[in-house]
Amino acid sequence: MKKTDLKGKFTKEAVKGGAIDMLFWIAGCSCYAFSTAMFTAPNHIAAGGATGLAIVLNYVVPQIQIGTWSFIINIPLFILAWRVIGLKFIFRSAIVTAMLSLIIDLFSLFIPAYTGNPLLAVVFGGVCNGTGLALIFLRGATSGGSDILARVLRTKIQYIPMGRMILFIDCIVILISGFVFKSLESVLYALIVVFISSKTIDSILYRTGSGKLLMVVTDNARKMSDAITSEMHRGVTLLPVRGGYTGKEKSMLIIAVRNNQVSTAYRIIHEFEPKPFIIISDAGEILGEGFKRSLD
Numbered sequence: 001m002k003k004t005d006l007k008g009k010f011t012k013e014a015v016k017g018g019a020i021d022m023l024f025w026i027a028g029c030s031c032y033a034f035s036t037a038m039f040t041a042p043n044h045i046a047a048g049g050a051t052g053l054a055i056v057l058n059y060v061v062p063q064i065q066i067g068t069w070s071f072i073i074n075i076p077l078f079i080l081a082w083r084v085i086g087l088k089f090i091f092r093s094a095i096v097t098a099m100l101s102l103i104i105d106l107f108s109l110f111i112p113a114y115t116g117n118p119l120l121a122v123v124f125g126g127v128c129n130g131t132g133l134a135l136i137f138l139r140g141a142t143s144g145g146s147d148i149l150a151r152v153l154r155t156k157i158q159y160i161p162m163g164r165m166i167l168f169i170d171c172i173v174i175l176i177s178g179f180v181f182k183s184l185e186s187v188l189y190a191l192i193v194v195f196i197s198s199k200t201i202d203s204i205l206y207r208t209g210s211g212k213l214l215m216v217v218t219d220n221a222r223k224m225s226d227a228i229t230s231e232m233h234r235g236v237t238l239l240p241v242r243g244g245y246t247g248k249e250k251s252m253l254i255i256a257v258r259n260n261q262v263s264t265a266y267r268i269i270h271e272f273e274p275k276p277f278i279i280i281s282d283a284g285e286i287l288g289e290g291f292k293r294s295l296d
Helices: 003-043 049-060 066-084 087-110 118-138 146-154 162-181 184-205 221-232 259-272
Strands: 211-218 236-242 249-257 277-283
Touching: 003 049, 003 066, 003 087, 003 118, 003 259, 049 066, 049 087, 049 146, 049 162, 066 087, 066 146, 087 146, 118 184, 146 162, 162 184, 211 221, 211 259, 221 236, 221 249, 221 259, 249 259, 259 277
Parallel strands: none
Antiparallel strands: 211 249, 211 277, 236 249
């Protein structure tokens, strides 16, 4: 196949992948915005993150919509992340953050607020939150806020796991909401939303410890390995292999990732290998650093 054909095919694949990303992001932002407009914001439930802080600020300054507040909050976070981590990391998340802010404000105009049973608002709000975030995570992006801040802080405080750092930031936002709303119930409801949301995300993405195993045969093993390690913070195993037909010496990368990281790994691989040979298999359970704790 000619080089131009490869380039054209790769471009078509990139466009197709970008279109799928956009569909998932729109669906995820819509679920999250629906939860915010109908369940959490009307009931003064600020379940952490930039959106939670935006709900609090909207209560103090109602003239500025929640989505607009969320966008304003994320601007300095993305500038900081750009300086510390780099533009490549934040680009996809910046698109989702802007999209989410716009959809939240749009939904707030016509989605009816539910102010009935608070427990129903908490349950459905948590499920919709988690579903929306899972759809976003599946295509290698984040919704900004505490996730971006946690990644920046991790460059300075590496001994605290990412999940705990995000939880700590969310708890600070929840405590602030309790003081502003002058309601202990708001704090307790927000904690329940966070719990339900995290369980929903886990059920969609991780399936209680499962993941994917990627085996990649390539001539660019070292560059590919370094990029995956630096961007995804995942370990990579390199094995020397030889083609049975060609007899050519190559390398095989073995990478264990969570389900939501497959698209990110696939994108990195394509940067160094336009037409890679990849085997992707289900890993029923992954034990070790970054995954489930060891059984011992």
